[in-house]
Amino acid sequence: MITSDAIIWNAPTGEHPARSASQRSYSAVAKGDLVEWLTVYAEDAVLEDPVGPSMFDPEGKGHHGHEGISAFWNLAIAPIEKFEFVIHDSFAHGSTCANIGTITTTFPDGGSTKTDLIMVYVVNDDGSVASMKAYWEPDRTMATYQKG
Numbered sequence: 001m002i003t004s005d006a007i008i009w010n011a012p013t014g015e016h017p018a019r020s021a022s023q024r025s026y027s028a029v030a031k032g033d034l035v036e037w038l039t040v041y042a043e044d045a046v047l048e049d050p051v052g053p054s055m056f057d058p059e060g061k062g063h064h065g066h067e068g069i070s071a072f073w074n075l076a077i078a079p080i081e082k083f084e085f086v087i088h089d090s091f092a093h094g095s096t097c098a099n100i101g102t103i104t105t106t107f108p109d110g111g112s113t114k115t116d117l118i119m120v121y122v123v124n125d126d127g128s129v130a131s132m133k134a135y136w137e138p139d140r141t142m143a144t145y146q147k148g
Contacts, residue, residue: 006030006083011090011099017127018097019090022119025129026085034073038066042128047072049134050117082106097121110148115141
């Protein structure tokens with residue numbers, strides 16, 4: 001088990017390029033470090049979080065390249081006070097890793113939500129994330145809202 005202040009890894013830890021990339025991504029988000037986060041992603045990466053149309057991506061086409069991924073950061077990550085990741089399981093094979101987890105987000109007013117999700121990372125030959133798809137339901141997340 002890997003544990004930090006913001007990341008609890010209860011899943012297999014075997015070395016795998018996509019699993020390592022996912023861990024670097026979680027670490028950068030937990031630290032609030034956009035520059036570090038972008039180093040995890042290929043220049044032409046596509047991020048879908050959540051997959052399909054949402055408040056972050058009304059057309060459901062994903063966020064493309066570092067410009068689109070940075071815009072997603074500013075919309076969805078930067079306003080959050082604190083992220084806590086609990087990874088329950090991780091399946092890595094080929095160029096892909098699928099992690100099952102729960103992310104707790106704490107807002108500046110102290111309120112929080114919990115998101116149960118599956119995050120799928122696909123890396124290119126140099127280990128950079130070419131695609132990240134997060135499968136979760138915004139309505140289920142909002143139903144967990146707790147006032148601060």
